[in-house]
Amino acid sequence: MNTPKISAGQLFALIILFVFGTAIAVNYGLDAKKDAWIAILLGTFSGCLLFMLFSYLYRQYPDLTLTCYTQRIMGKYVGWLLGMIFVLYFIYDAARDVRDAGELLNTSVYDATPIFVLNAVMLLAIAYVLDKGLYVLARLSEIFIVIIAASGIVGSILVFASRIIDLNNLLPVLEYGWKPILTTTYPSTFIFPFGEMLCFSMLFPLLKNPELQLKTGLLAIVLSGLALSYTIAIDIAVLGADISSRSIFALLTMVSKVNIADFLQRLDPIALFTMLIVDFFKIAMLYYAAVIGTADLFQVKPSRKLVVPVGCVILITSMSITGSFNEHLLEGKLSISNFQLMVVVGIPLLLAAVHLIRKYIGKGQSVDP
Amino acid sequence: MKRKPILLLWLLLIVVVLSGCWNSKELSHLAIVSAIGVDKLPDTAHYRISFQVVNPSEISSDVQGGGGKTTAITVFADNGKTLFEVIRKASRKAPRELLFSHVKVLVIGEPLAREGITELFDTFERLNQTRLTTKVLVARNATAETVLGVVTPMEEIPADAMAGKLQFSASLWSENVEYTIDDIIRALVSMGKEPVISGVVIQGEPERGATQANVRRTTPDATIMMRGLAMFKEGKMQRWLDGVEARGTVRLLDKVKSSAVELECAEEKNVLSIELTRSKTSKKVSIHNGRPKLEVSIIQEGNLVEMKCAIDLTRMHELMKLEKKWSQQTVKDVTAAIQAARKQQVDIFGFGESLNRSNNKEWKRVVKDWDALFAQSEIQVKADSFIRNTGNRIKSYMQQQP
Known part of the structure; x- marks a missing residue:
């Protein structure tokens, strides 16, 4: 699974698709009502800082994955335990995104199909790609980034051309001040989706040009953050803050309003398609991180043997995680501000701190594990 | 050797998935x-x-399908x-x-x-x-x-x-x-x-x-x-x-795309018709001593398309007189609409939203009794009209007659 290397361009494409992931479909930024776009921009900025932290850790151990260097820094037992927490987090997060995709299909078109089937089909496709190796996923991302960019541009033109945008819906900016924006950004739009990029730490050792990692990553984050913010702003401008914040899939509702000359209309399937593609990549990345992490922790070689078992765990988790979509969304908000925050910000910060302490205080002594 | 059963399994699954019949609904x-x-x-x-x-x-366009039954x-x-x-x-x-x-x-x-x-x-x-x-x-x-x-x-x-x-x-x-x-x-x-x-x-x-x-x-x-x-x-x-009030309302909502406007000719009882081609309404709301002031300004363009009297359109000031008359009539329409809404204490035009956009703090203060405040607001309506052309003729044939 790890012989060919990932190029900078592929990393760029993967990050963009990952960030779009479920964020473009289910958006928590809308807690900030019409200022959601500001909350996302703030989230992007903080996401850049967090990515710099991940990159810092990676540069200390350029050949190791997250779960490996955690064991290096924290010692065998504590490190293994933290690594396990990471893996569980990846599985949980992947399961959440699978459920998002299933619910999206279920509420929008496949109302008579059980969610289990929709989830299983989605995971089957991803398992197939991962079985072929990460390199296949990376090349796939190069194709799909073009498709996503194209559908984004064409979609924007159609929305503008059908004259449904009313910028008055975005005014006044900061109607309720900065407070709702800040409470939405920290932690919602910060962790989701930028904190989740922790799973890229499992992939960095495979980079062809490690020196380009930080630059490419930051560029991709900024670009995708701008695009997300733009998308949400358009949603609000078309639907108004009230309808978009109450819609579960604001983008889908917004696109259904496109109508050009009574001829180009009902474009929801295209939006649905886009949302599924980006979600595919997000699940695939988390799924991959979970597989590699498990292989690391339990010394399984080759790691592709774990694709099917981990996939099964994700599938079962995606079903048992919640009883209803409302609960799912509520749990998402709750877990983001509690344990997701701990895992993607708390533990990496702890790792960096321990690393620094060992480096400076333990100078002179041998720090070999 | 080992791959064959797995491959077979994949194929079977693909058969199930690709048919996509789960959610099928027959037309x-x-x-x-x-x-x-x-x-x-x-x-x-x-x-x-x-x-x-x-x-x-x-x-259905199918001829054999019968139809008409x-x-x-x-x-x-x-x-x-x-x-x-x-x-x-x-x-x-x-x-x-x-x-x-x-x-x-x-x-x-x-x-x-x-x-x-x-x-x-x-x-x-x-x-x-x-x-x-x-x-x-x-x-x-x-x-x-x-x-x-x-x-x-x-x-x-x-x-x-x-x-x-x-x-x-x-x-x-x-x-x-x-x-x-x-x-x-x-x-x-x-x-x-x-x-x-x-x-x-x-x-x-x-x-x-x-x-x-x-x-x-x-x-x-x-x-x-x-x-x-x-x-x-x-x-x-x-x-x-209805009528004037409805027109004024559509104006205030800034949804007017085109219309036909009738103006009276100067002295006679005759009328002339203008095709409205463009209209833009801007609203501004401010609060003075606790009383809202609604400022509406309209810019409209149109073409003169029908005339039942002999106005000499070659003279600029005649055209300007018509433009002025048109502005006055628009102001009357819009005022009638606002009056109708004020009487019922309903802000159907979104003046409140305008105030929120321009002065958020003031809006928060008045939002609770906006309906009552709206009913006693001060109105100022202004219209600028431009007649851009008069169709295929400038002079009317009626002008030649004694």
């Missing part, structure tokens, strides 16, 4: 609903909901407490499953509109078949059910005819607005704006409109016509706005 089992009508049964909590369903054999549409109606209940109940009457993806128009009966429409739209947002782009109308002096049942010429499906009439009267005559469900929801939710909905009337004999004979005549017995704007306050209809 021959579906009935396409083109319009929905909602009425209230008097003295009960029940709605009477009617569905205009397309008869596929009638509208039945009407292009059938109206199924039933009573119930919720829309969804009636949708399912209707299966007792409709031979196919109702499909709501193509609902063009939602018609609300006037008695229901007067009782309140706030709870009506929830299910349209929730269900995945219904669309927010459905146009909304209020049936005037008739139940929504009868409106849905009128057979229309030129467009075989009456819902298409209604949508067409609404669209073109809104863009060519500008006495009504083409509002969709989401527009209404936005206005219902907003603190600084109340909804208006275009009215639809049946002109003629509704009874005879429900038969195919209606379109076998060159002058149909019953015609569906767009007329007036229903003004709502807190989800309850207050009154109809």
Whole structure:
């Protein structure tokens, strides 16, 4: 699974698709009502800082994955335990995104199909790609980034051309001040989706040009953050803050309003398609991180043997995680501000701190594990 | 060797998945609903909901399919407490499953509109078949059910005819607005704006409109016509706005695309007609000593297209006099609309929203009693008119006569 290397361009494409992931479909930024776009921009900025932290850790151990260097820094037992927490987090997060995709299909078109089937089909496709190796996923991302960019541009033109945008819906900016924006950004739009990029730490050792990692990553984050913010702003401008914040899939509702000359209309399937593609990549990345992490922790070689078992765990988790979509969304908000925050910000910060302490205080002594 | 059974498994799974039959619905089992009508049964909590369903054999272009035997549409109606209940109940009457993806128009009966429409739209947002782009109308002096049942010429499906009439009267005559469900929801939710909905009337004999004979005549017995704007306050209809008031309202909503304007000629009782080609309304609200001041300024352009008097259009000042007269008349229209709304204490124009956009702090202070404040506001309306051309002639042939 790890012989060919990932190029900078592929990393760029993967990050963009990952960030779009479920964020473009289910958006928590809308807690900030019409200022959601500001909350996302703030989230992007903080996401850049967090990515710099991940990159810092990676540069200390350029050949190791997250779960490996955690064991290096924290010692065998504590490190293994933290690594396990990471893996569980990846599985949980992947399961959440699978459920998002299933619910999206279920509420929008496949109302008579059980969610289990929709989830299983989605995971089957991803398992197939991962079985072929990460390199296949990376090349796939190069194709799909073009498709996503194209559908984004064409979609924007159609929305503008059908004259449904009313910028008055975005005014006044900061109607309720900065407070709702800040409470939405920290932690919602910060962790989701930028904190989740922790799973890229499992992939960095495979980079062809490690020196380009930080630059490419930051560029991709900024670009995708701008695009997300733009998308949400358009949603609000078309639907108004009230309808978009109450819609579960604001983008889908917004696109259904496109109508050009009574001829180009009902474009929801295209939006649905886009949302599924980006979600595919997000699940695939988390799924991959979970597989590699498990292989690391339990010394399984080759790691592709774990694709099917981990996939099964994700599938079962995606079903048992919640009883209803409302609960799912509520749990998402709750877990983001509690344990997701701990895992993607708390533990990496702890790792960096321990690393620094060992480096400076333990100078002179041998720090070999 | 080892891969073969796995490959076989994949193939089997692909067969299951690719056919995509799980959610399949056969076209021959579906009935396409083109319009929905909602009425209230008097003295009960029940709605009477009617569905205009397309008869596929009638509208198909297939010549051998016969056609002409039945009407292009059938109206199924039933009573119930919720829309969804009636949708399912209707299966007792409709031979196919109702499909709501193509609902063009939602018609609300006037008695229901007067009782309140706030709870009506929830299910349209929730269900995945219904669309927010459905146009909304209020049936005037008739139940929504009868409106849905009128057979229309030129467009075989009456819902298409209604949508067409609404669209073109809104863009060519500008006495009504083409509002969709989401527009209404936005206005219902907003603190600084109340909804208006275009009215639809049946002109003629509704009874005879429900038969195919209606379109076998060159002058149909019953015609569906767009007329007036229903003004709502807190989800309850207050009154109809017609003529000048409706025009002024559409102006203030800045939805005027084109219209015909009649001005009186100088001394005589004759009139001339101007084709309005562009109109832009800007609203500004400020608060002085606790009393709102509404400033409206309109810029309009048009062409002179008909004249029943002999004005010498080669002289610039004659044209300028007309422009001035036109401005005065527009100011009068707009003022009439504001007066009508102030009398009912309903801000249907979104002045409150304007204030919120320009002065958020002030708005928060007055939002609670905005309706009362709006009613005693100071109005200042200004219009600038430009007659850009006079068609294919400058001088009228009437000018040559002694």
